[in-house]
Amino acid sequence: MKYQLTFTFGLLLICLFTSCDKELEEINRNPAVLNDVELRHLLPNAIAGVYYSKGQITAISAGFVSQQIDAELCVAIVNSRDRMDTYWKDSFYGGVLKDNKVLIEQASKKGNKRFYEGVGKILIAYAFGAETAAFGDMPFSEALKGGQILRPAYDSQELIYEGILELLDEAIEDLSVESEYSGGDLIFEGDAEKWIKNAYALKMRFYLHLSKNNPAYLQQIMDIKDQAVRNRSDQAVFSFGANENETWALHRWSKERPWLLEIHPLLESLMENSNDPRRTVHFNYAYSDPLFFQPNVENTIHWLKPDVSIPLISLSEVYFIEAETMLRLGSTKAAVSEMLSRAITESMEMLELAPADYQVYLDEYAVLSTSADAEADLKQIITEAYKAYFGFNFREAWNNQRRTGYPALLPMDMAPNIWNPSSGPVLRFLYPQSEFDTNREQVERAELNQNGALLDDPLWVF
DSSP states (O other): OOOOOOOBTHHHHHHHHOOOHHHHHHHHSOGGGGGGSOHHHHHHHHHHHHHHHTTSHHHHHHHHHTTSEEOTTHHHHHSOSSTTHHIIIIIIIIIIIHHHHHHHHHHHHHSSOHHHHHHHHHHHHHHHHHHHHHHSSEEOTTOSBGGGOSSOOEEOHHHHHHHHHHHHHHHHHHHHSOOOOOSOOTTTTTOHHHHHHHHHHHHHHHHHHHTTTOTTHHHHHHHHGGGSOOSGGGSOEEEOOSSGGGSOHHHHHHHHSTTTOEEOHHHHHHHHHTTOTTHHHHSOTTSSSTTBOOOOTTOOOGGGSTTOEEESSOHHHHHHHHHHHHHHTTOOHHHHHHHHHHHHHHHHHHTTOOHHHHHHHHHHHSSOOTTOOHHHHHHHHHHHHHHHTTTTOHHHHHHHHHHHOOSOOOOOSOOOOSSOTTOOOOOSOOOOHHHHHHOHHHHHHHHHHTTOOSTTSOOSOO
């Protein structure tokens, strides 16, 4: 049976928690008006919202707690129920999910528009996968139901992953049949086959998450890898704009909070100790302290450029997933090293480094030692992924760290408190205060189901 997503309380929350008369007017209009909106006008916003979410507060906070970036406010951001309220209710449920749900619904009404349904399902699966890996149990099956269900139940994380994978299967099916395309695809201009490859790549990501609890998913990764992203042109890349309201999030953070963000000492030490050539596009040597994450006049700090291009899931990540999977399934060191070399190479190329800049690095760090055991090999692969994901993929760096323990994090400057009694590493984010205000019974039930939901309580998946 297909996993049916329905409208969330996201729209209701917009009504309750914003004072914008225009939004109230839009919500109170006859929903039939949406039947007149062309899909080519709905799709760009649905796509863009997902990519902008890659720089929203949960993504940036993943960079803080995984110790890739640092700032004085990082503890305050995660150590509060209030900080992620706006993102949860407006940007996530009331934004990304709502936009793609509307896209899917309108496409299903228009006939022969399954291309749009498929893309919308991929984007919803991506978004839920990103956030359940941060929060755990969430409203999913009863999400986006508007006034029908004001207090949606929290589904277990296990059921959410099942639903995400089913959405991706449905998307692949939608995109595999002949369908009418009328414009609006900012990524592939209607190329359904390339969207299918990204759906398979996302399945590889989520299978890897699930493999900690069930190693059988490792073989499923190998079964679908050839159907996933296999070259750079397959990547679903979105380019941000130079205008202030179109820029990449880290560019805005560095401008709006000058001399606040800096590269975390853990990442700095890993890159310095290995003489990593990516330092030249991450560290700002124009300043006396190169770790301050600020753009210089030459605009050479890659992830601080306003108009960077970012993939939904990178070819580098696909190769890292494959390298780890091959290792855990017992492939030869030579075969795993070859895949690891491909993963690191794609990271270097994404940053526009030339082979001459990184060949020496590859010769040393992309080759597994013949004398190392499997655990040391895993540490090497995950550490390289950690460095490769900096700047655009903080969430997966954090997911890998919680899943494997690599790299080992430095002690946090966080005293024991009610949100983190152990003062240990942050293993999840707190549910927003608005959920306790409007849906307390369901939230408390979810906390009980997970044996707690404080910052140091582990998630089921990891």
